[in-house]
Amino acid sequence: DLPAAEWRRILDHLVFEGLLIEDPNDGRPLIGLGDPTAVRAVYRGEHAVELKRETPQVARPAGRRAPATDLMAQLSPGARARFEALRSWRREAAHAQGVPPYVIFQDRTLLALAEARPASLEALSGVSGIGKSKLTTYGRAVLEVLARAEQAEAA
Numbered sequence: 001d002l003p004a005a006e007w008r009r010i011l012d013h014l015v016f017e018g019l020l021i022e023d024p025n026d027g028r029p030l031i032g033l034g035d036p037t038a039v040r041a042v043y044r045g046e047h048a049v050e051l052k053r054e055t056p057q058v059a060r061p062a063g064r065r066a067p068a069t070d071l072m073a074q075l076s077p078g079a080r081a082r083f084e085a086l087r088s089w090r091r092e093a094a095h096a097q098g099v100p101p102y103v104i105f106q107d108r109t110l111l112a113l114a115e116a117r118p119a120s121l122e123a124l125s126g127v128s129g130i131g132k133s134k135l136t137t138y139g140r141a142v143l144e145v146l147a148r149a150e151q152a153e154a155a
Helices: 004-016 036-043 068-072 077-097 107-116 121-125 132-154
Strands: 020-023 030-033
Touching: 004 020, 004 077, 077 107, 077 132, 121 132
Parallel strands: none
Antiparallel strands: 020 030
16 A cells, blocks of 8 residues: 555665665566575564655645656666666665665666766766766766666667
């Protein structure tokens, strides 16, 4: 009885906690159990997974941007595969840094990257949501992820 966006939020949290892992699988992600010790602790009741319940959102006022999920539905299959590859990288980077994924990049920025397909740091700097700090910190890694996704798409 939960909307798809809420399930995505729950899955993202479980992946962030290390209880689930996501395999990009060429743009068709697969979910599996994560760290066996952590999963076992949850099943035994030794560790509780807590997630704040989202309050229902009211209709957004006219003129506001469409949610990222609406934009994702409009992506081509290649752009969707690039987006999923970027999401997977972002999740791993966030986990390594101990921060939520949106701190690295918001979904809207990943969507813009998947569509723009920048191939250089200069082109990357022109994408909305990427400032000097993010460019310096994550620029090369993002370009590598996009290059791998392009190679997988070409194969």
